[in-house]
Amino acid sequence: MIDLEGPVLVTGTDTGVGKTVVTAALASLLLSRGNSVEVIKIAQTGDENDAAEITRLCGVRARALTAYPDPLAPFSAARRSGLPLLELEDVVEAASDVQSDVVLLEGAGGLLVQLGAGGWTARDLASELGCPAVVVARAGLGTLNHTALTLEALTRRVIEAAVVIGAWPAEPGLAELENLKDLPGPRLGRIPEGAAALEPEEFRRRAPGWFDLSESPDSVLDQVTGEASLLITSSGTALRMKKLMALTLGVFSAIGGFVDLGDIVASGVVGARYGLGLTWAVVLGVIGICVFAEMSGRIAAVSGTPVYGLIRDKLGPGAALVNLIASFAVTLLSLTAQIGGIALVISLASHIPHIVWVIPVGIGLWLVIWRVKFDNMERAFGLSGLTIAVFAVALWWLDPDWGALGQQVASVAPPAGEPLPTYLFYAIVLFAAAMTPYAVFFFSSGGVEEGWKPSDLRTQRLNVMLGFPLGGLLSVGIAAAAATVLLPKGVDVKTLDQVVQPAILAFGAAGLAVALFGFFAATVGAALECGLSCGYAMAQYFGWPWGKRVAPKRGARFHLTVGLCLLVGVLVVQTGVDPIQVTEYSLVFTAVALPLTYLPVLVAANDPDYAGEHVNGRLSNGLGIAVLAVIVIAAAAAIPLMILTRMGA
Amino acid sequence: MNTWHGRESVDLLTDLIDRELVDPDGLPVGRVDDIELRRRPDGLWEPVAFLTGTAALERRLPRWGRKLINRSAKLTGGPDDTRRIPFEAVTDVNTSVSITRQAAEAAASPAEERIKRKVIGRIPGAGHASQ
Amino acid sequence: MRVNELIGAPVYNVDGSPRSYVIDVRTRAEHGTLVVDGLVIGRHHWRMFGYEHRGEHGPILLRWAVGALHRHTRYVSWDDIVLEGDIVQLRRDWEDLPRLPGLNS
Secondary structure, three states, X not given: OOOOXXXXXXXXXXXXXXXXXXXXXXXXXXXXXXXXEEEEXXXXXXXXXXXXXXXXXXXXXXXXXXEEOXXXXXXXXXXXXXXXXEOHHHHHHHHHOOOOOEEEEEOOOOOOOEOEHHHOEHHHXXXXXXXXXXXXXXXXXOXXXXXXXXXXXXXXXXXXXXXXXXXXXOOOOHHHHHHHXXXXXXXXXXXXXXXXXXXXXXXXXXXXXXXXXXXXXXXXXXXXXXXXXXXXXXXXXXXXXXXXXXXXXXXXXXXXXXXOHHHHHXXXXXXXXXXXXXXXXXXXXXXXXXXXXXXXXXXXXXXOOOHHHHHHHHHHXXXXXXXHHHHHHHHHHHHHHHXXXXXXXXXXXXXXXXXXXXXXXXXXXXXXXXXXXXXXXXXXXXXXXXXXXXXXXXXXXXXXXXXXXXXXXXOOOOOOOOOHHHHHHHHHHHHHHHOOHHHHHHHHHHHHHOOOOHHHHHHHHHHHHHHHHHHHHHHHHHHHHHHXXXXXXXXXXXXXXXXXXXXXXXXXXXXXXXXHHHHHHHHHHHHHHHHHHHHHHHHHHXXXXXXXXXXXXXXXXXXXXXXXXXXXXXHHHHOOXXXXXXXXXXXXXXXXXXXXXXXXXXXXXXXXXXXXXXXXXXXXXXXXXXXXXXHHHHHHHHHHHHHHOOOOO | OOOEOOEOEEEHHHHHOOOEEEOOOOOEEEEOOEEEEEEOOOOOEEEEEEEEOHHHHHOOOOHHHHHXXXXXXXXXXXXXXXXXXXXXXXXXXXXXXXXXXHHHHHOOOHHHHHHHHHOHHHOOOOOOOOO | OEHHHHOOOEEEOOOOOEEXXXXXXXXXXXXXXXXXXXXXXXXXXXXXXXXXXXXXXXXXXXXXXXXXXXXXXXXXXXXXXXXXXXXXXXXXXXXXOOEOOXXXX
16 A cells, blocks of 8 residues: 655546545545645646635645636646646645645646646656655546556556545445446545535544555555554455564564674673673673563553653653763763774774774764664664674584583673672673663654554564564674683683674684674664664653654754764764773663663553553562662662773773 | 543642643644743632743753753753743643644744754755655 | 742741642642642652552552652642742641642552
8 A cells, every 4th residue: 555654646537536525535534643734736727726625624734836717727727828837846846845744736637637837747746756646536437447547657657556436426336336346456445425515524534434554465565564454454364464574573673673882892702701601691681671671662652652751750850851961971972882883893894994984974874864764774774683693603603512601601600710890890781781771762762753552562562572582692692602712712802803703713704794794784773773862862851843753854953963963973983982992881881870761661660641551560560670679789880890890801 | 520631630740840742743842841820810829821941941950950951052042932832722631731733833942943944954855754 | 920939939837837848739620720729748849750649559669668758748728828928838737737648558
């Protein structure tokens, strides 16, 4: 089914098929989905005022770009009246320069009627804008041919289309009923005859019911975010398949998205020094992040409030400001580390020093945030991050002493000769690497952006409960590989190319390529999350409009904040500071700042205002408090241990 | 009818202040930074308007916070006057306070507008949500 | 008058001793509008996390902690106070004021 976002052309198989009523009905549908809409009538001809009619029916702002007095095709009407013709560029600009989520463009007459200077048609407009077309068709005899011709004309220019029957008779005859079965194209809806005569309130109320946004069973499974798939299609299997795909993708994205530069470095360093002896810390971290993310996600789905939204409400502006400054600083530090990490990864692949790459990386990140669609972005980097599994595969390939590894996992004390404080320091570092708050800011804000509802709870819970633990396994894979290859050699991991060794050892250049690709995806994904989270935290504290789902113009301060943070990150890394060191500091401070963000979320998860009927039960609260205890201990011990052990030397 | 948007009792600080004000599209307009009370002829006091803006927020912060916010606001041409949203403009209350479109437009942040015009609006593609 | 002028204002008992601060302003719904009903007053002005009027099913530890912190919190009806500049003067003795419902559970 076509995407009802941005500009959408409403055209017809003929004149008088009901485009105006369909436009008004579509607008009502979009309003009912929470979108903002406006309508542009490209050229009004004759005495009628379609724009006013649309506004009357559905209350949406509608205007005509130009009007000609004669009831002819616009090109001809203009010629007769001597009034100027519309330029295609002007219409494209008018259609692009709107504030609403969707702008419906109503043509005049059929698809290939000439509308303006040079004879451009509605089809040319849709092609220029890259937007889909809604084709309004008749119900009765003759419609099959007209509809097929119109659709073919659109397909020729690669314009996506869907069909709406403009006036379905109250008492359909044989022709109408047969045509209903044979009408080509994805069927978007069917407007009953006489709809324009309804009272506007009734029209608005009934209009959404005239449409069917579900996928037809033969179409490609493209819209996998599960949007509007609550309507029954004629093939229940296709619907279930689609939901399953959405779930799988979500889980895989979470797995791949779990790992960032902090996890990579911490796992590599720890693996080379303690083998798998600190796996218990990773387990604690994974449990912690699952609990934290689940509560935040639940709150986002039930109340539409992202984490930073509730912090100010729960703590008051003063305490929340302290919180904001701390979280913002830590997230910015993480962002800096990730940017450095990306540059490092590219330098490992290209043999050109990382300093050179910093500015291009910064620009690239900003462009992605500026232009790329939210869920595509998340999915792409999450899935690509799965390739970090190459370390687990390398491990298996290198045939390690599984028994020894198993023993290490079970141990909760430092190996002989290793001082306890350093051991505990690294435990905190690993724990913090798993429990990064920015991930939770991003996750919950993303949930609000994607419009999660309570019905999405189960899916999101599964994403979290499956995705994060499996993501933790990826980190453990890096540590285990390091344990097998680097620990016996007594390597003290300080650089990224050391962490990559096991992959090279097992698979040579191919292993290196895959590992670097995975690191690239993980660090880019993390950098995007950190950058956006800085913006989310700031915007949500102050109450600014925010998000990628609105045009940057409508979230100006949000985008400015994100842009400035990227700039700061780039500048800091340009000074030549070692990104690995920055990462280690960012992890320590993450641990310290955690309680500030976690506690209000735990409290909000118990508040019916925020969690509705899905407030924490005994188990959630038990786990929640246990995690809180660990977080507080880690926060208290982090800096003293850092100083005592001189950053784990 | 003794409820106000479904509530019999409202604690102004806990239930309304620091909540988000959102327009009919769900976009934030600002946060409730303060509430204006007015005395009625019969002697009772009633809350009449929400106040939002850096100036109203500053007053509630400790001194260091006030200075920080004030200096930061100055960087972007602020701090701006407090904007006022009458209680009648409220359309719904849950974890955020929904207000009418007119009230939202009247209460739009001048800082947002300035930055839109001077910075973000100048960059190509600012008019499109990520597609 | 603004709500924040009231919040945190010192509250003096009938005998003139400073006992507490204003924590919140409670209103009641009347004919579709809100009307100030009274003040929530207490020793500290830490946020109560919304417990004071909902008898939350919170994590028991937190409820206990909040309850302990707010054991001195009371509610005073608007008729029982006088506003003198930026000070609230009680017209009813502190000891007679009801404890806040919801915190006792």
